[in-house]
Amino acid sequence: MQAYSHVTVGASIMNRSLRFYDAVLAPLGLVRKRTAKIALAYAPEDFSGLNEPFWVVRPLDGAAAGRGAGAARGPAEVRGLIRGTLHKEARSGNYRTTKRLA
Secondary structure, three states: OOOOOOEEEEOOOHHHHHHHHHHHHHHHOEEEEEEOOOEEEEEEOOOOOOOOOEEEEOOOOOOOOOOOOOOOOOHHHHHHHHHHHHHHHHHHOOOEEOOOOO
């Protein structure tokens, strides 16, 4: 039985977060799999699941990242907001991924 699907942390400055989490998560065997203006996703190199286990996400409401940012949202709403934003970025060319979004 899986206890959780993923862990998400908030970040206000994605470029700084990208450098930090790339360095911190590499010794744990996690590499960046997705890069967008609002989100970074990390997983083991050979990960083949649907949802990477570690995400760094800029708050969807544009507020500064802080304790519990977005915590009151239900999982389906958060997935929908992130997926919609990532699709928009993919169409604009601002998104790189190793997987096709469904």
